[in-house]
Amino acid sequence: MQNVGKIMIAAAVAVGLTACAPSEQASTQPPSGPSTPAAAQQPTKTSESSAPTSEAASTGAECTADDIKVTGAANSKPEITIPTTCAPPKKLIVKDLTPGTGKEVVKGSDMLTHYLLVTWSNKTEKDSSWKRNQPFPLQGVGEASVIDGWNEGLVGIKQGGRRLLVVPPDKGYGQGGNGIEPNETLVFVIDAVQVS
Known part of the structure; x- marks a missing residue:
């Protein structure tokens, strides 16, 4: 017992x-x-x-460009706030935040850019040319050695402009690369510093 x-x-x-x-x-x-x-x-x-x-x-519904908050003036490091109330978009989103007044990027243009990248899943900064204080050179927009989201999304921006790009996985790094998680949606704010 x-x-x-x-x-x-x-x-x-x-x-x-x-x-x-x-x-x-x-x-x-x-x-x-x-x-x-x-x-x-x-x-x-x-x-x-x-x-x-x-x-x-x-x-839920997919987010639009207007759902993503970007603060900061062109030619200074921006801040990106990604909402939690909507799903990441499945198509490339392109929105001019500040219109440029200089030369326009066409397919084949060379340009210098400043950019900030925030990843959608964890809403944290992943990369920034502002941190290095050095613009990123891009040669042959449309066929440059960058992700499709940049090649497609930068055509039409004018020098001095600032543009929001929301890049779905199929136009970004897909299954992963450059330290990005698989199937990640990428949110960029890009300044067209110089267009030639």
Whole structure:
């Protein structure tokens, strides 16, 4: 009888520990949503509420250019804010944020660009020519050795202009490359520094 009592106590303790484990694990995992001051102040709520937001975004309407917030003036480093309330677009989005007044990029043009890249899935900066303080040279727009999203999306921009490009995976890095996650949507803000 004493052994049966010990087994029952051990079983009760095991059930109690199992019941506690998921909530302990949930509180130690980082939030799956974007890192914001609100998320940092309420990590438990963010963890619980970020799953429905992600699910809604993946099944909801696709974002448009107007859903993506870009701040900062042309010729200075921009800031990009990607929404969590809509899904990444499946087609290339091109939007002039600041119209240029100089020479227009046509297929075959050479240009110098400043750019900022933010990846959609984690909403963090991935690359920036502003960090290096050196414009990126692009030769033969339309057939340049860059992703299709740039070759297609930069035609028509004028020198001095700033353009938003939202590049779906099939016009970006696809299955991955250059440190980009597989099937990542890329968000660029590109300044046409010089067009020749």
